[in-house]
Amino acid sequence: MLYTANVNRFLWYFFVPFLIIFYLGFLVWSFENYSNKPVFEAIKNKQQTVNSLEHFDGIILGGSNAWFGLSAKSLGTLSNSTWINLTAPAEGYSDENYFNFITSSISYKKRQNVSFIIYSSNSLVTKNLKKRNNTSTDLVGKNKITYQPQRSLASYLKDSLGYTKFREYPVAEFGDFGFDNYPCGEFIPTPFKPREYLNDSDLHEWMAHKIINLSKLFPNAKLIITVPNGFNKNLRQPDDGGRRKLVEELKNILTKHSQDGKESIYLTSQNPYPSSDLMCSDNWHANEAGRQWRTNELYQEIKRIK
């Protein structure tokens, strides 16, 4: 009995406080040492690619849907001009991060000479607007310090034992995704992952914000807003009606915008990928063949606008 009481005292007055202090120390350590290396490297390589070019006519903007799914090199070949792909994983986690990334990557002088912007954002089709507006995550995915570490102690131990396999995001010419160094793997269907389209009030806020910011960043460019699509055949609830409603509302907003005398913004709604053979592992990101398919489809729209 006495022995048990002593053990309990030891645990409560020494070991439990020690664990709490250890946890606080771990929080600080993990914050200082957190690095999202694949994203960090991808961002750095993209900036280097952009800096190496003196002039470009068009830029692809957006998140990973556009990085995997659209090719600046192909658009350049098709249109006989120079394009770059300045998309970022998770679109920089917030608009503020992403727009800062654009301004720090391209000088104002270069931005003035850009004629076309393709903007393909998945925040139109996923419910992440609120999260994007409130996030404290930076461009490479590092959070501010809180009472929860961004990665668990278990995952650090796993790293140290060599069980974690990091996959780099290779950057190819013109900032495109380097599929040559990235095996996509088997397609894994996710039938319950929903497409959740922006409601009308959020859409108006979204458009106003994007139009103002992108017009400031690229004062002489035509802006093509692209509603991205995925491979939808295995989805239980693709919600095609929701998509039609979103596109209609976007058209209404742009019609009103053009009535105000500003005719530099266009809308395209991309078709779903016709086969899972065009996808890289999941139903949202294209593989190399899927990228070619989507780029060709989008180019037809650009020709019409030109």
Next chain:
Amino acid sequence: MKLIMLWLAGSIIHLVSFSNSNLSVIGIISSLIFCFISIYIFRTIPSGISRTLIAYSLFLSTSILSFFNIITPLTGSVSESTNILFFGFSFYSASLAYLVIKNVRPSFSDSLKVANPLLLSTGPIALFIKNYSYRRPHLRVNYFLPFIIVGFFLFYIVATPLTATFELIKMTDAISSIVFAVIFELFVYANFCGLSLMLYGLFGIFGYKIPLNFKQPFSSNNIIDFWRGWHLSLSAVLKLLFYAPVRKIFPSSVALIVLFFASAMWHGITLNFFIWGCLHALVFIITIFLLKNNIPIVPMIILILGIILGRLIFADSDVDRLVQKLLFTYEGFGAFDTILSLPITTKLSLMMGFGLIAIEFFFRNTNMLRKRNYKYLRTPTSLTAILLITIFLIDSGNLTYAVYGQR
């Protein structure tokens, strides 16, 4: 002065822990103003029928706001007020109704208790906040800190990783529906109980005692025992407002139907809650009958069936999908493939969560569990194990929210 400090502390902790939004400040202040105005009105009107009427109107106003979609139904998915001015409305309106019907003449300082943002962010309903500061601080820490540690573990380590299973709600076949209901029951319990224990501990360290909202509900032999341990603050309000007055006139079965119907309306004006209320009232009435006739085992079986079926109905306010689920069609065991493909942290959460429920149930008559106050988790040995597991597994990768939060 102490209550103002407590309200300010609650506001700061709420803003830091639960919300990044600047709008939340408006919600916190509007809830306090609403409580001040309500108490001013109570103090000016004579006691009697008009006060009773106001108490019922206050309680049912949650249902009206839910009907007009100003606050969302409380299915266990993220529930919130769509208008920030109604932050925490369902909690403080129920607290005020309780105070009024108890014929307590509320003072203005009561609004600081009732509208404490921490309580509004997840419950419990503030039936009382008693001064406990006469206990010396280190004794308060010794007693209440373990509640915080246990609550933190339940919320972050058991409940939060289970959000990875939520896609199962869309599957309508019998096996998937039941699997989802079982996991979701665990999620709601660990989430709500975890937060309630954390708040109980936090208020205790500050020198205030609030209701302990959960008392090992799974240490039960039947559904009556179960409800003696689940969301106790709401049960207290419902008993006082609905069960007690109806029971004076009608038999207990009628009083129970009214009670569960009122509970359903508080959670939201949708068909699933109405069915859920009817089901639980029925299970409760059958259990009373069985216990009166000394029929063993069966109350325990209908407890398990009632909880699972009840959660299946409670969780889904999509009527078409719910109807499909209630047809219980067999389409194989696809749900288990989904479970197997879950991240390892989610699988660990499932094992730990069901392990804790098994301990609550199978050892319910032992000394450690008999008092139903989580003593078995608050021993130094258990706390050490809990802290080690928490430190090892915790990360910020999952969606965190309070199931009863902010509406």
